[in-house]
Amino acid sequence: MIWEVFRQEQRGDYHTHCGNVHAPDREMAKQFAAIQHARRKPTHSIWVVPKDEIGELDAEETSFGGVTDKSYRWAPTYKSDLDHASEVIDSEGQQAEAEKQRGDA
């Protein structure tokens, strides 16, 4: 049985996928995951999830975010001369980055 492993570096971080292990049950999966994926890198917590329980949808099957121009839902679309609050600037920066990664910008 294959178990997908998610590792959290520090308390409060997100658990991110880091690999998988073969194991006959959950207990063994935790032990193997701890040894294989949490021994060298800083780790606060790991999750193990049976691979069969994971549902996947990929970009070949669907068009994430649709195919039409959705610039109206991005902060950088709305131009302004105002000095925005820092939290608005942060959000806009993150959105600009996401736009770039999607290849929309």
Add this chain to the structure above:
Amino acid sequence: MEIDTVKERAGPREFSAADEMPLEYREAATRMIEFHANSEIMGAYLERPFIREAPSIDRKLAYSAKVQDEIGHGQLLYRAAESLGVKTREEMLDDLANGKGKFLNCFHYPMKSWPETAMIAFFVDGAAMRRQATLRRTSWEPYAHAMDKVCFEEGFHVKHGESILAELMTGSKKEQEMTQEVFEMWWPRIIQFFGPTDDKSTHHDFSADVGLKTQSNDDLRNLFLREYIPKAEKYGLEIPDEPRIRQRDDGTYEVEEGDLDWDEFFTIAKNEYEPGLGQINGRKEAQKAVQWVRDTLEWENAPEGAAKPQAAD
């Protein structure tokens, strides 16, 4: 975990579902996150009619996107609240429908005209974002994680709101007058967004001690005023004479509390304000009207006797 240990360890994203948290913590966090989730839903309902009433196709698209975002934020937050094990999502949604669920003061007021949308989308969302940015450091990790996503999306809402305000304030004289008029109506409510001052706040001390809240009502209100008074003025809005606001030498603001209608605020807080009941019941009716959609969904994997699925809208 003992409450003293919680207070000692309290810090950003310190506690998660893996920790055994005392009931007092879980109840305080549930109250706070449920209030936040309910506010997202009620805010979306307030703005929903303006998808239809938007004056242009661009505004219509933006409003449909924004309303969709807000409903999504509600969903995220109900999940974060549910993770505390005090109330289920279904219980929270039922309480919202039957008038027991509490939510933000501003969303108890009906919104009638287009210029009012700028009040919500620029000022109320601006105030909300200011508060939400500080909640990325809350001690309940699932709440902080929800805030990451909310803050990511919210910048669009505020900038879109600003864009509406800019359009109105550079529009016809009539548009400018209407905008000033609704600004005067909304301004005191917006100041009350942050709740009563610290000395009158019921829940602040405990929430702050256990790291749920990272900034006090007074601090947040101050930061908001410092940020948004100049923005309102830049767009040509006149700050109303009341409530009287005086800038202290250190740059912070003193608001004359007696100029604000705290009776109305606390009536609202109890869900007893008449127009607010209209908002609550309006959502309840809308939810009933789309019950057939929920009924058509088949939940194959739901165990026998499991709670029926319920959409936030």
